Amino acid sequence: MAPEHVEGWAEELASLTAGLGHLFARPEPREVFADLVEGLLSDPGRKNGWTMAGRAGHATPHRIQKFLGEASWDADALLAEVQDYIAAELGDAQATLVLDDTQVIKKGTRSVGVSLSGQSD
DSSP states (O other): OOHHHHTTHHHHHHHHHHHTGGGBSSHHHHHHHHHHHHHHHSSOSSOSHHHHHHHHTOSSSHHHHHHHHHOOBOHHHHHHHHHHHHHHHHOOTTOOOOOOOSOOOOOSSSSTTOOOTTOOO
């Protein structure tokens, strides 16, 4: 993906996670939720409590672990809001969204997710 495609994503992600803050009963989970989402979307290959805590500036993974295990929030409400956001921001009757976390570079013309523009085989 070209750098111009990701410019502004940090601001958009911060806006999205802030807009979902009402789903959490307390301010602490709101902050950790944003840290967790950023960590999950970040580059480090190995994602666990320690790596995501370090990326967020936390001394230990305790805040992230506590959020995942004890925080009060409604996963179904979060899913519904994220689906609405995706439909509004990326929705197109002719589009297909493919999420692929295999981290394998796609080549050829028959692989799902391969861009045909500017491709040479």
